[in-house]
Amino acid sequence: MIPSTSELIKKYSLNAKKSLGQNFILDKNFTDKIARAAGDLTDSIVLEVGPGPSSLTCSILDAGAKKLIVIEKDSRCIAALSELKKFYGERLEIVEADAVGFFKHPPSFNHPPSPSRGRSRMRVDFMDDETPSLQNLMSRMRVDFMDNETPSLQLKIIANLPYNIGTILLFKWLEIINEARSTKHEARISSMHLMLQKEVVERIVAKPDEKHYGRLAVMVNFLCETRMLFEVNKSVFTPSPKVTSAIIEIIPREKPLFDVEFKKLERVVAAAFNQRRKMLRSALKPVFKNTEEILREEKINPELRAENLQIEEFCRLAKRL
Known part of the structure; x- marks a missing residue:
């Protein structure tokens, strides 16, 4: 039987760290709602940042994701996440890394997938001397999910982002979206469903002449369509945060709103x-x-x-x- 988030927190003594911007969600019914908001995940490759003790992780996998890569900085959570591999097997891949560094360089592929390897498995093991990064990860994934007919990996990002790095990561993902438009054999972000501070979400969806309108709204909406889906009550978190959160949907446009660098x-x-x-x-x-x-x-x-x-x-x- 798959252990609950509460059981994993107790077993591994996982108290939320303020320094990492952690606030855990224990109610799987609520994380199931977040996963449903991301649409049909069947056969999808999903990236989750900051899974913590795994509530949203389980919801994404239970929704049918073909592969879920979780990126976790807190070494305390790795053992708890590893326990889930007993139940989800190779569908769950765990990367212990700082997310900001992990997304530092947009991944690009200059060579087609090797025909000598099958597509039944996806291995993303890093060498001992290799820094975990999205570029290195995609290089391993491409032989399992790419061919000449599907020259790009479509990635969905679903995450309850730590408050202290949410905006930083969003701009890194915008750079990846922008870079992907001019690069062959590129990993492409097809959608993002993110939990952020409500104030940040309001800044993203703001229109001209509104008080929250600023740099974030212009740059995100230049490349993507955005909408706030729903607010998140403080009571679903442990510990309860001082600010209200919200779920935002961000879908990259076929092309930018206007032709400019x-x-x-x-x-x-x-x-x-x-x-x-x-x-x-x-x-x-x-x-x-x-x-x-x-x-x-x-x-x-x-x-x-x-x-x-x-x-x-x-x-x-x-x-x-």
């Missing part, structure tokens, strides 16, 4: 919101020498603030770099 857009948006109370003619001076002239040529009022601009207007400015 991601890095150029990021530079303009960062400058504009770095001093968000300043008018654009002042806020954008670090980016453009003739700021006011460019704004007028693009028919943008120099006296507006960053929070007033549509994504399309930011993109027009980015093209001027």
Whole structure:
């Protein structure tokens, strides 16, 4: 019988660490709801960051994921997660690594899969001297899940993200999504269903002229479609956090909203919101020498603030770099 999250916490003395931003969910009915929100997981490759004592992990596997790779930094949780392999076998792969470092470099493949190996298993064992990373992981997975007809690995990310690294990871995933558009044999993120602080979710889905609208909303929605699915009551966590959480759905677009380089857009948006109370003619001076002239040529009022601009207007400015 599969042990419950509460049983694993007790067996391995897994008290949530504030330094790791941990808050555990014990109610599997609720984690099942999160897994269902991610849609049909049958035959899917799923990545979960920060599984902790495994409640969401079990829900994802019970929903039919073909392969679930969990990335856990806390060595205390590895033994608890390893116990689940007795029940889920090779469908569950455990990587002990810091997630921020793990997603440092977008994975890319320059060679087709070797025809000499079968596709029945997926091995992602790391060498003793090898740093665990998404790039190295995908290199091992491609021989089992890729061929000439399916030249990319479609990855779904489902995670209750630690509060202290949620935004950092999101921007790393945006870089992977952006990079994947121009690279053959690339691992592609097909969807993300994330639990974040409600305030962060509100910042992601915000529209121009709304108080939460900022850099996060512009950059995420430039590449992806977003929507808040539901709030998460504090009572489902142990220990109960001080902030309210929410589940957000992020689906990469077929192509960006507008034809402009991601890095150029990021530079303009960062400058504009770095001093968000300043008018654009002042806020954008670090980016453009003739700021006011460019704004007028693009028919943008120099006296507006960053929070007033549509994504399309930011993109027009980015093209001027």
